[in-house]
Amino acid sequence: MNKLKTRGQLVVISGPSGCGKDTVVKEVLKTNKDTWLSVSCTSRAPRPKEVDGKDYYFLTKEEFIEKIDKGNFLEFAEYAGNYYGTPKDVIEEKLEAGIDVILVIEIQGALKIKEKLDDTIFIFILPPSMRELKKRLDGRNTETKEAMFKRFQSAYQEINTVNKYNYVVINDEVEEACKKVNAILISERSRVDRIEETFLNSLEEEIHEILVELN
């Protein structure tokens, strides 16, 4: 019986870079078969090891602009001369099939989506401490001091937008954080405003019939 909206949910996940959101999302995809990770489009050239259709859909600038004109993006933005965008069609297809679609996007994109689709679930992932994040990055030793400075500057700004989100998950341990995200996805499906009117109506009709029989 079709009791609850079986349509999938759109889930936006953001968080300061280095907070481990990609690892958490990977774990969610592994443990929850009803989820799918949306892949963004970009007009920038692929970097070594990047795979088309996995890391990004790589388009030419012309192709990207054509898609913009056709209204094919949920949101898009330009950074440093390159376009980045969230394609609409595949997402709609997955949602229609009852799959929860996860978008890992930065805050500006998330806010644009929030304007358009208010029933999207917005999850912000935070590290348990910034010191720990710093230590992790120092350990990797892959970043210039300048890049590091910029990174923490952005993190500061991002933390100030937390209240635009619905949930905050602290990534203490990946498995715990994943369990929380999965709980949010289950819980959101039980929210009262997602229950189908037709289901409540069918219950009421049944009661009506039963009352007539009993009378």
Next chain:
Amino acid sequence: MNKLKTRGQLVVISGPSGCGKDTVVKEVLKTNKDTWLSVSCTSRAPRPKEVDGKDYYFLTKEEFIEKIDKGNFLEFAEYAGNYYGTPKDVIEEKLEAGIDVILVIEIQGALKIKEKLDDTIFIFILPPSMRELKKRLDGRNTETKEAMFKRFQSAYQEINTVNKYNYVVINDEVEEACKKVNAILISERSRVDRIEETFLNSLEEEIHEILVELN
């Protein structure tokens, strides 16, 4: 580290009689050690097999009225000359200890609590179909036709208050319903308005220090 409000959550569970809410709650208590079922007080006499402190706290009418005067109830009501109420003190103690407190109460009591404590989680449990509920009750064969009529009449009214609740859980299978309730409890703890201001402040302070060091 104290990152999220560790205070427990107050959870009100309602649903038409016969929907199986007590069985679901029993399963939640069994599978989730951080939950506790609140026991109501009543001034009515115990029925055979009812245990004081388990089914109800049995009080004399005078004791009950004294507690009312002292403001010891979260909500109370009078039915057929007897008082029924939700005692405040034990609940507060449990919440303070980080335990989620479950109240299984009918809709009138739930609405009274909602007026006072808006951050309570309200869950409504529904049977997958009223026909099935009727069949189950017919099978038990313990009810007069009149009692049955009244029961379904109440159910009809109750279903019309569903939109006062936050969540609707359909009790198709007890284990599934229990899983959903547990997911709601986890998910609610991650809601953005439950995150501690002090935690966000500590992250911001850390970033500030890191930026000073990097500069």
